Amino acid sequence: MQQTTVRLETSMWDYSEKVKDHFFSPRNAKAVENANATGDVGSLSCGDALRLTLKINEQTDVIEDAGFQTFGCGSAIASSSALTEIIIGKTVTQAGAVTNQQIADYLDGLPPEKMHCSVMGMEALQAAIADYKGEKRAEDHEEGELICRCYAIDSELIKRVVLQNNLTTLGDVIRYTKAGGACGACHEKIEWALEDILKAEGKTLGSAVPAHLPLTAERTKPSSIIASSQANDTGGKTNTTKHSILTTVQRIQKIEEVLDSIRPGIQADGGDIQLNDVEDDMVFVEMTGACSGCGLAGTTLAMVEEQITAALGEEVTVYPVAASSAKVGGMA
Amino acid sequence: MNKMTCYLDNNATTQVDPKVIETMLPYLTDYYGNPSSIHSFGQPVGKALAHAREQVKNFIGAEHGSEVIFTSCATEATATAILSAVESFPDKKQIITSVVEHPATIELCKMLERKGYTIHWIGVDAQGRLDVEAYKQALSRDVAVVSLMWANNETGTLFPIQKLAMQAKQLGVLFHCDAVQAAGKIPVNVDFIDVDMLSISGHKFHAPKGVGVLYLRRGTKFRPMIRGGHQERGRRAGTENVTGIIALGKACELAAQSIFEDTARIELMRSRLEQGLRARIPNSFVTGDSKNRVPNTTNIAFEFVEGEAILLMLNQAGIAASSGSACTSGALEPSHVMKAMGIPYTAAHGAIRFSLSRFTTEDMIDHVLVTLPPIIEKLRALSPYWNSDERSANNFIPMFG
Numbered sequence: 001m002q003q004t005t006v007r008l009e010t011s012m013w014d015y016s017e018k019v020k021d022h023f024f025s026p027r028n029a030k031a032v033e034n035a036n037a038t039g040d041v042g043s044l045s046c047g048d049a050l051r052l053t054l055k056i057n058e059q060t061d062v063i064e065d066a067g068f069q070t071f072g073c074g075s076a077i078a079s080s081s082a083l084t085e086i087i088i089g090k091t092v093t094q095a096g097a098v099t100n101q102q103i104a105d106y107l108d109g110l111p112p113e114k115m116h117c118s119v120m121g122m123e124a125l126q127a128a129i130a131d132y133k134g135e136k137r138a139e140d141h142e143e144g145e146l147i148c149r150c151y152a153i154d155s156e157l158i159k160r161v162v163l164q165n166n167l168t169t170l171g172d173v174i175r176y177t178k179a180g181g182a183c184g185a186c187h188e189k190i191e192w193a194l195e196d197i198l199k200a201e202g203k204t205l206g207s208a209v210p211a212h213l214p215l216t217a218e219r220t221k222p223s224s225i226i227a228s229s230q231a232n233d234t235g236g237k238t239n240t241t242k243h244s245i246l247t248t249v250q251r252i253q254k255i256e257e258v259l260d261s262i263r264p265g266i267q268a269d270g271g272d273i274q275l276n277d278v279e280d281d282m283v284f285v286e287m288t289g290a291c292s293g294c295g296l297a298g299t300t301l302a303m304v305e306e307q308i309t310a311a312l313g314e315e316v317t318v319y320p321v322a323a324s325s326a327k328v329g330g331m332a
Numbered sequence: 333m334n335k336m337t338c339y340l341d342n343n344a345t346t347q348v349d350p351k352v353i354e355t356m357l358p359y360l361t362d363y364y365g366n367p368s369s370i371h372s373f374g375q376p377v378g379k380a381l382a383h384a385r386e387q388v389k390n391f392i393g394a395e396h397g398s399e400v401i402f403t404s405c406a407t408e409a410t411a412t413a414i415l416s417a418v419e420s421f422p423d424k425k426q427i428i429t430s431v432v433e434h435p436a437t438i439e440l441c442k443m444l445e446r447k448g449y450t451i452h453w454i455g456v457d458a459q460g461r462l463d464v465e466a467y468k469q470a471l472s473r474d475v476a477v478v479s480l481m482w483a484n485n486e487t488g489t490l491f492p493i494q495k496l497a498m499q500a501k502q503l504g505v506l507f508h509c510d511a512v513q514a515a516g517k518i519p520v521n522v523d524f525i526d527v528d529m530l531s532i533s534g535h536k537f538h539a540p541k542g543v544g545v546l547y548l549r550r551g552t553k554f555r556p557m558i559r560g561g562h563q564e565r566g567r568r569a570g571t572e573n574v575t576g577i578i579a580l581g582k583a584c585e586l587a588a589q590s591i592f593e594d595t596a597r598i599e600l601m602r603s604r605l606e607q608g609l610r611a612r613i614p615n616s617f618v619t620g621d622s623k624n625r626v627p628n629t630t631n632i633a634f635e636f637v638e639g640e641a642i643l644l645m646l647n648q649a650g651i652a653a654s655s656g657s658a659c660t661s662g663a664l665e666p667s668h669v670m671k672a673m674g675i676p677y678t679a680a681h682g683a684i685r686f687s688l689s690r691f692t693t694e695d696m697i698d699h700v701l702v703t704l705p706p707i708i709e710k711l712r713a714l715s716p717y718w719n720s721d722e723r724s725a726n727n728f729i730p731m732f733g
Contacts (some may be wrong), residue, residue, distance in 0.1 A: 051716040069716035071714075076641075178467065
């Protein structure tokens with residue numbers, strides 16, 4: 001499995017040479033003339049915005065030219081520049097499979113707090129493709145206090161997810177929203193937000209439930225190791241995870257059943273979800289339509305992950321992938 | 333101009349004055365004794381500390397050396413002041429502060445708010461001036477402490493500290509002043525203002541980092557935050573940062589000697605920078621109170637560009653400045669000060685602070701005047717807002733995000 005690239009140093013000046021190069025000498029910084037696809041994402045209040053314009057050959061579906069106009073920080077400009085370089089020459093379908101991680105990898109990584117810049121690039125691309133196809137996308141801009149800077153997740157989103165899913169711990173919030181999943185600086189803020197939300201509901205912060213943090217190390221740990229470590233673990237752990245006694249075919253069947261049960265809801269929102277691959281404790285799904293690139297896809301995935309975990313009786317992590325890039329990790 | 337020679341971020345920190353370094357060095361080499369020891373290794377160090385205390389006392393106009401408590405930084409001084417007041421008056425559950433304070437104050441007050449305290453967050457107007465009426469209304473005998481800054485770190489805007497402190501004194505309410513950005517830039521004299529407590533930080537006026545002062549007026553009820561040994565008369569335990577304190581003393585002496593001469597020169601350079609940039613760069617304006625400001629600070633907003641991108645390009649040209657406060661760099665939101673002043677989002681993200689010092693030269697100002705206009709032009713050329721017909725956010729309608 002390919003390692004995801006997130007630069008661990010947090011200094012704003014610690015950009016890779018590639019990021020600096022694309023910032024100081026941006027490629028394709030322009031509005032493409034006679035563009036037949038435009039993707040606008042971001043806003044002034046967020047502090048970054050990107051307009052992507054594409055010239056797509058309508059016979060071949062090949063992106064012949066791409067230009068960006070970005071209002072934002074150094075990594076936003078570099079991510080936009082990188083995005084145009086990645087997609088020029090690709091077909092719309094190929095471009096649609098580009099993930100934000102590919103943008104970050106192209107730049108030799110981004111600091112964790114700046115990963116949202118690559119997400120913005122991916123979102124603009126999805127918006128432009130939707131524009132080309134004549135699809136309409138719903139604006140989903142939140143207005144609450146920004147809690148997680150890395151993934152640009154605000155208090156309103158956290159509140160909604162907490163209430164919808166009856167979350168009670170920091171670990172739950174990280175798992176469901178990915179807020180706090182990167183640099184970790186916002187964990188105290190998340191706990192405060194959670195405390196306030198629960199207080200309003202007359203509940204208290206949970207502590208007994210062990211936090212299942214979406215850490216890379218944990219994700220990549222083969223299930224056999226997890227199983228053996230759990231078999232030996234007779235101590236106070238309240239982890240309810242059982243190792244699967246199902247065969248691979250049975251596991252896939254169960255996963256398909258879960259996906260079938262949730263698919264109508266996803267289709268109602270204009271999207272779809274398909275099982276792509278299963279490997280150890282990793283389940284790869286392909287999200288299409290309105291779901292791909294949607295700001296709330298992470299929430300949907302968390303819900304899918306919950307249900308599959310429950311159905312199999314074992315902890316799995318669900319990764320979003322595109323058909324052509326199976327086994328390439330999703331957002332770290 | 334050579335790479336990184338144009339340092340205009342003096343509100344973040346300052347160059348240590350060579351005379352300060354010269355003064356502190358022997359206390360890293362020959363005089364390494366513990367000032368609390370009675371033997372001949374410790375005693376000269378103890379004397380040097382006492383001398384530094386006198387220098388600080390004279391600099392801030394304190395009456396007694398014992399009113400000077402050395403701390404690790406101004407954040408510690410401010411935390412000590414507020415927590416001491418809260419502990420000293422357990423029946424008073426209210427605190428007054430402003431929305432534009434330094435994080436040292438804001439984050440501590442937020443923590444106390446969560447513990448049940450009522451915090452009166454006093455707002456500011458578009459120039460960053462305190463809402464004095466709201467302050468007066470919030471003031472009552474139920475307030476444990478007022479904590480307000482003298483000069484704002486981002487805009488330099490001054491609060492009328494003497495008036496505010498006097499009003500608190502009339503009601504017997506403790507008053508703490510965060511004078512970190514005022515010390516060395518305007519005369520700070522506790523003899524003339526009714527503050528009970530005041531924080532300053534050495535590295536903001538040419539001493540090294542890691543040393544601050546809490547001024548505590550004699551007779552003020554006090555509870556130490558750090559308990560342990562008898563250092564600082566038991567009000568701040570822990571072995572003293574001897575070299576830092578000696579350096580701070582020297583820096584106070586130097587600042588006292590040259591403050592009027594320095595600030596007159598600095599203010600002239602600041603005006604030239606400010607006027608030059610505004611004349612050369614369209615859609616730019618100065619934030620803060622243009623009349624009541626510390627003389628070294630200017631915060632200029634450039635519409636439709638983002639601060640970090642500007643800073644990266646300035647850095648490339650050897651110019652160090654700041655966007656928002658140094659403590660919040662790396663953040664997505666515009667600074668809380670810009671937001672509190674209601675600076676529109678079109679400009680708040682592109683506000684750049686230049687802060688000058690005793691070591692700023694005319695050449696540095698010239699270098700910025702030549703370098704910055706093309707940087708803003710280049711970044712605006714990339715911006716979807718600037719390149720729209722209206723140059724506004726109205727015709728940029730994102731599909732999502």
